[in-house]
Amino acid sequence: MRIKPNGDSGIWYVSRFVDDHNQDLLPAKFVPYLPSYRKISDVNLAHIDSLRQVGISIPKIYESIAAQAGGFNLVPFTKRDMYNEHMSDLFWSDRRSQDDYKIFGDVLAFDATYGRNKYNLPVVVFSGVNHHNQTCVFATAMVSCESQALYVWVLRKFLECMGGKALKLVITNGDRSMRLAIQEVFPEAHHRLCSWHLLRNVTVNVCKPRFTMLLRSCLLLYHHTNDRLWCIKTTGAHNK
Known part of the structure; x- marks a missing residue:
């Protein structure tokens, strides 16, 4: 042609x-x-x-x-x-990551939105934030599918790897399979939605820039307020 x-x-x-x-x-x-x-x-x-x-x-x-x-x-x-x-499913965590989880594992992000690799398998990342507001990875997994049963397997391996320390608060993108798996393995954990995914969904579905800006301001205000409270508490503890 x-x-x-x-x-x-x-x-x-x-x-x-x-x-x-x-x-x-x-x-x-x-x-x-x-x-x-x-x-x-x-x-x-x-x-x-x-x-x-x-x-x-x-x-x-x-x-x-x-x-x-x-x-x-x-x-x-x-x-x-x-x-x-x-090799269809793989879970991995090293000693450094496990030590970080013991200290900073009260709040955990459970994310499976990372790009696929050459094996065409999704990658799951368990991460948190340390006392310097830096991201620390607690564990990773490569799974053959994103079903509830497989997420249950991943979470149980995570619990076993971390010496039985259960999650207190977990942040996800709202995936139904994730939510059900968390309820099964960590029934006492509080489940919250990721602010980044919230803002992305609002941007795509609401299509009102001012509303998105106001929502983002509210989320960031809450974050900065918590930072200030943390600084005040830390300073007070040092003064004592």
């Missing part, structure tokens, strides 16, 4: 079009290897897990499955797919 501008009107138009596909289609024998066609069946998953439990490596398992199928070209998935299937 060739497009040119009209010299008089300046409007672009199609000057030449060939109604033939200009690229060769993928041969049928390679179609099963396209990402949208590759799939590990439940039977193969169970077989892979059983072999992994006895210490057999992924390459050896793949060779075994290929031998049973009659050749590598008859296996409906790749070796990389097996690695991706093997």
Whole structure:
């Protein structure tokens, strides 16, 4: 297809079009290897897990499955797919993060809005604020989906990792699965919405700049007032 501008009107138009596909289609024998066609069946998953439990490596398992199928070209998935299937959910927290949580973990932000990675998995971040108003990360998780059941698993791992210290107040973006998971694992915790998400939703849905500005002022005023109260209390404690 060739497009040119009209010299008089300046409007672009199609000057030449060939109604033939200009690229060769993928041969049928390679179609099963396209990402949208590759799939590990439940039977193969169970077989892979059983072999992994006895210490057999992924390459050896793949060779075994290929031998049973009659050749590598008859296996409906790749070796990389097996690695991706093997690690679906991951929770991580180091000792420094756990020590920070012991001191600054009364208020925690539970955020799953971070961008996805090369594994196409959402990243969950547990963070808080220290006494210098700096963000500190308590734990992170990479999950295969954003369901209530999986959030329950993440929160229970978080509770176990932090020595059983329960949350007192948790801030989220209002996701329903998150809210239900928090109610199940931390029934005594207070749940609040993130001010950043509130302002973003108001900006997108209300579309009234003055209202957004007033709401932002109220939120910041509350934040600065708490900062001043904290400074007064801290100063008073030092004076004593």
